[in-house]
Amino acid sequence: MGFRNGTGSEFTFSGITAELLDISGPGIERGAIDVSHMTTVDAHVFIGKALVDYGEVKLELAFDGELPTTPMSNTTAASMAIKWGMGESCKTWSFNALMTKFEPKAPLEDKMTASATFKISGKPGSS
Numbered sequence: 390m391g392f393r394n395g396t397g398s399e400f401t402f403s404g405i406t407a408e409l410l411d412i413s414g415p416g417i418e419r420g421a422i423d424v425s426h427m428t429t430v431d432a433h434v435f436i437g438k439a440l441v442d443y444g445e446v447k448l449e450l451a452f453d454g455e456l457p458t459t460p461m462s463n464t465t466a467a468s469m470a471i472k473w474g475m476g477e478s479c480k481t482w483s484f485n486a487l488m489t490k491f492e493p494k495a496p497l498e499d500k501m502t503a504s505a506t507f508k509i510s511g512k513p514g515s516s
Contacts, residue, residue: 397475400448402486402507403467408451410502412471415484415509416444443509446471446486452493452503463487466510484513 400409420438446469466485473480486507493503 393474395474397472397479399472400446400470402469402488403463407448409448410451411449413447414444415446415482415513418442418444441512443484443511443513445489445509446507448505448507450503450505452495452501454493454501466508469507481516482513483516485510 395412398409398412400406400412419441421435422438423433424436425433464487466487468483469486470481470483473482486509488505489508490506491503492505493501495501
């Protein structure tokens with residue numbers, strides 16, 4: 390793995406795009422089941438749960454004052470894609486996600502931004 394610059398990264402969500410400032414996630418988490426019993430000695434014994442949780446994507450966006458009513462009114466996951474970096478070797482992750490949070494910020498004498506959080510539904514793919 391080599392160093393890559395995040396400049397040029399883009400996202401789309403259900404056909405919506407915005408000026409992207411920062412991307413966090415998605416992460417991958419697998420729960421564990423404690424299978425220890427009364428004759429287990431020295432330490433707990435765990436096995437991994439079968440289902441993986443791909444977590445959330447958090448975006449920091451330039452904000453123009455527009456209220457995102459359409460993505461927040463959807464109760465089912467919609468198509469999302471993140472293109473990482475720029476150039477011929479950049480990768481794109483595609484998955485379904487549900488917008489769970491939108492929070493605008495308007496500081497004095499600075500640009501307005503918004504953070505948006507999306508919960509991933511299912512398994513991401515890469516191309």
